[in-house]
Amino acid sequence: MGILKYITDMLFSIRTTLWSLWLLIALLFAGAFVMPAKEEFQTIHSMPLFDWLSEQNVAITWWLWASIAVLILLTLNTLFCSIQSVLKKRGVSNFLLVLSPQIIHIAFLFMLFAHLLSSYGGFKEMIVAGEGAAFQLNRDGVVLVIEGIEISSDPAGYMSDWSINIAYASGEKLIRKDIIRPNSPSLYEDFNINVKDLRAFPQKAALIQISREPGALWALAGGVLFMTGIITLVILRVKTSRE
Amino acid sequence: MFKLHILSLILYGAGIFKRPFLYAGLAVQSAYLLSRGLELHRLPLVGAHDTLAFIAASAAAFAIPFGINLNWNSKYQKGAALLAAAFTLFSMFSKQHNIPLPPVLKTLWFELHVVTAFLSYALFGIAAVLGTIYLIEKVEKNEALQYKAILIGYCLFSASMIFGGVWAYLAWGTYWLWTPKELWTSILWLFYSLYLHARLRPWWAGKPSAILGIVGFGVVMFTYLGVSLLMKSSHSF
Numbered sequence: 001m002g003i004l005k006y007i008t009d010m011l012f013s014i015r016t017t018l019w020s021l022w023l024l025i026a027l028l029f030a031g032a033f034v035m036p037a038k039e040e041f042q043t044i045h046s047m048p049l050f051d052w053l054s055e056q057n058v059a060i061t062w063w064l065w066a067s068i069a070v071l072i073l074l075t076l077n078t079l080f081c082s083i084q085s086v087l088k089k090r091g092v093s094n095f096l097l098v099l100s101p102q103i104i105h106i107a108f109l110f111m112l113f114a115h116l117l118s119s120y121g122g123f124k125e126m127i128v129a130g131e132g133a134a135f136q137l138n139r140d141g142v143v144l145v146i147e148g149i150e151i152s153s154d155p156a157g158y159m160s161d162w163s164i165n166i167a168y169a170s171g172e173k174l175i176r177k178d179i180i181r182p183n184s185p186s187l188y189e190d191f192n193i194n195v196k197d198l199r200a201f202p203q204k205a206a207l208i209q210i211s212r213e214p215g216a217l218w219a220l221a222g223g224v225l226f227m228t229g230i231i232t233l234v235i236l237r238v239k240t241s242r243e
Numbered sequence: 244m245f246k247l248h249i250l251s252l253i254l255y256g257a258g259i260f261k262r263p264f265l266y267a268g269l270a271v272q273s274a275y276l277l278s279r280g281l282e283l284h285r286l287p288l289v290g291a292h293d294t295l296a297f298i299a300a301s302a303a304a305f306a307i308p309f310g311i312n313l314n315w316n317s318k319y320q321k322g323a324a325l326l327a328a329a330f331t332l333f334s335m336f337s338k339q340h341n342i343p344l345p346p347v348l349k350t351l352w353f354e355l356h357v358v359t360a361f362l363s364y365a366l367f368g369i370a371a372v373l374g375t376i377y378l379i380e381k382v383e384k385n386e387a388l389q390y391k392a393i394l395i396g397y398c399l400f401s402a403s404m405i406f407g408g409v410w411a412y413l414a415w416g417t418y419w420l421w422t423p424k425e426l427w428t429s430i431l432w433l434f435y436s437l438y439l440h441a442r443l444r445p446w447w448a449g450k451p452s453a454i455l456g457i458v459g460f461g462v463v464m465f466t467y468l469g470v471s472l473l474m475k476s477s478h479s480f
Contacts, residue, residue: 014443021437025430032426032470044421115419124416158343182346183413192416211416219418223405230398237394 011080020074024067031063049119075112078105097236103229110222114215123212126196130205134169137191137210143169144193147177149204162198164206190214244282247275248296252331255303258324262315265324269303272331276300283341288357289348290340291333291471299330301365309369309388318379322372330368352410360403364463366396367435371460374453386449389456390442397435404432427466434462 010016035041038060044052053061082102089098127135134145148165161182168175168188178186185194190212197207251272258265276296279287287293306323313319347353370392377385408418419425438455441447447455 025433028430183350194416234398
């Protein structure tokens with residue numbers, strides 16, 4: 001009973017928030033120096049984070065594991081404190097001032113959930129392809145065809161624009177055509193097809209990346225919620241300080 | 244055109260002593276940035292030279308409303324002018340990025356990402372000045388204004404991270420990359436989150452949170468200049 005009370009008290013406390021944030025900052029600080037120094041981190045984007053972590057030596061990933069542990073604590077702490085704050089201050093006159101930080105907290109949790117989803121179920125593959133190349137996209141037999149690569153340069157020789165005409169087909173049947181441009185990937189089902197690099201000589205070729213980020217929509221929702229909460233909070237704080 | 248940049252430095256320097264020079268420095272530096280934009284046919288926000296000049300002008304601009312609130316406290320005026328002058332000086336010794344932008348940078352998401360980031364850096368700088376003055380004069384209003392500057396800066400910095408994530412997803416298929424810059428950006432965001440939460444605790448109110456706000460600006464500077472210059476990432480100069 002005593003231990004349970006200690007744990008719940010700890011989860012309801014803003015002191016836990018502060019200690020968790022300090023710890024997280026210290027761990028990421030350490031990671032910011034470990035990461036560039038170790039070659040193993042070159043492959044961190046090649047697979048989902050948890051798959052990558054399971055393959056690496058803890059001697060170089062300890063700070064990531066510890067950060068995940070602190071984030072779990074911070075998630076519980078955020079949930080407990082937010083619920084407590086809303087319940088305690090239900091009747092106050094400026095309820096929006098109580099609610100807006102909690103919207104920010106929910107948005108933070110959305111973003112953490114997004115990272116969790118992507119760290120488990122993310123997918124990434126790179127393919128070098130020239131005009132006319134085709135490769136299978138999924139198990140249903142959908143094929144991605146590179147129909148044409150256009151690269152334009154300015155008079156000084158710098159690449160000014162590019163586009164890649166692609167087609168999705170299944171057997172002989174054309175599903176749809178699309179164009180990939182800078183900052184405009186082709187989205188097919190839950191795949192994001194974009195271009196990482198291009199080459200005009202000796203033959204036109206593109207480094208195509210096929211990726212899947214299951215957390216992308218959650219992250220976007222979190223971003224929208226976060227901005228809603230923080231803008232409301234800023235307006236209310238500025239307003240109340242003037243009154 | 245570069246003469247405008249030199250003139251703005253001189254004016255900010257004079258602004259340490261007389262306020263109208265700070266206004267004049269801002270006007271001249273804005274004209275310089277405008278002329279850079281017209282010359283490059285884009286927002287002059289790529290590379291250390293232009294971004295430092297943009298932070299200097301933003302710091303001078305943000306200094307005005309806080310200055311009015313403080314009846315232009317002379318220490319604050321000195322600090323704000325010194326901040327703008329320092330950024331302008333560093334900008335003068337940084338290389339200009341005059342080549343056309345690669346296609347991936349020609350998007351509104353990039354512009355929103357960098358504009359909000361550098362506006363937030365300027366506000367964090369002003370917050371550090373306000374915190375320093377609070378430590379010297381012990382007037383509570385300075386600390387309250389420091390909090391306000393950090394809160395607005397935090398809002399803009401968060402917006403920058405969100406815009407950057409959307410842009411990265413569209414450009415590179417992912418909203419997050421494990422690079423030193425992203426890690427330091429997270430450290431910075433967590434640090435100011437810590438400041439905003441710590442200020443709610445009685446022990447942290449006043450002097451400790453003012454110090455935290457000043458240290459935060461050190462983290463800003465390392466995230467912006469240190470990481471960009473010393474560590475390899477998509478944000479390198």
